[in-house]
Amino acid sequence: MTLSMHHPMLRWATAATTAVALTFAGAFAVDLTVRSSPSEPAAPTSDAPAAPGELSRASGASASVAFAIAMFRFEPTPLTIKAGQTVTVTNQDQARHTATSGTRDNPDGTFDLKLDGGAAGTLPALAPGTYTLYCAIHPGMKGSIEVTP
Numbered sequence: 001m002t003l004s005m006h007h008p009m010l011r012w013a014t015a016a017t018t019a020v021a022l023t024f025a026g027a028f029a030v031d032l033t034v035r036s037s038p039s040e041p042a043a044p045t046s047d048a049p050a051a052p053g054e055l056s057r058a059s060g061a062s063a064s065v066a067f068a069i070a071m072f073r074f075e076p077t078p079l080t081i082k083a084g085q086t087v088t089v090t091n092q093d094q095a096r097h098t099a100t101s102g103t104r105d106n107p108d109g110t111f112d113l114k115l116d117g118g119a120a121g122t123l124p125a126l127a128p129g130t131y132t133l134y135c136a137i138h139p140g141m142k143g144s145i146e147v148t149p
Contacts, residue, residue, distance in 0.1 A: 064088045064122065067145070069097045069115065074133065074143030082148050087123040091115035098136040099123070099143075112136075 065085050068075045070092040081087060089099045094117035102108035110131060113121040126147045135141035 066090065067099075067123075067143075068092055069099070069135075069141075072097075072135075072138055072141055074099070074141065077143040078130075078146050079143070080146045080148065081126075083128050084125070086125065087145065088120055089113055089115065089123065090120040091117055093117055096137060097141065099133050100136045101131055101133050103132055104134055104136075104139065107136075 063085055065079065065081045065087050067079050067087050067089045069089065072093065072095070079087065091097050096114070096116050098115065099111065099113040099121070100107055101110035101112065110126070111123050111133075113123065115121055123145075126145065128147045128149045131145045131147070133143050133145065
């Protein structure tokens with residue numbers, strides 16, 4: 001059975017943001033999140049990826065900061081993290097990209113992630129300092145990561 005928001009049993013749920021679990025005759029359960037307005041973001045769940053520059057909310061995982069590759073750019077740039085935090089790079093483009101440390105003329109070997117479209121990878125732990133990075137495939141893609149103590 002499929003229920004839409006126009007179903008009479010669900011029309012009442014339009015006020016504040018609420019997570020509701022409905023059970024119908026013990027046969028099945030439906031989880032429903034309702035927002036008070038279309039512009040209000042839904043509350044993140046434990047499976048939701050973090051927005052670029054925000055901490056991951058994945059349960060059981062160490063705090064990881066999201067760094068995105070989107071529209072042939074590293075976002076945000078610069079990314080600022082604290083020493084000990086990990087960085088998860090997610091390629092949101094369909095094209096293959098790299099996140100390579102250093103510059104095109106002088107790669108420094110600290111990290112070199114190769115990411116197919118939609119893939120993600122984690123950078124190694126970084127000591128305090130500023131790290132430049134680029135995409136080895138697309139010359140115009142450059143970014144930086146600032147690690148504070």
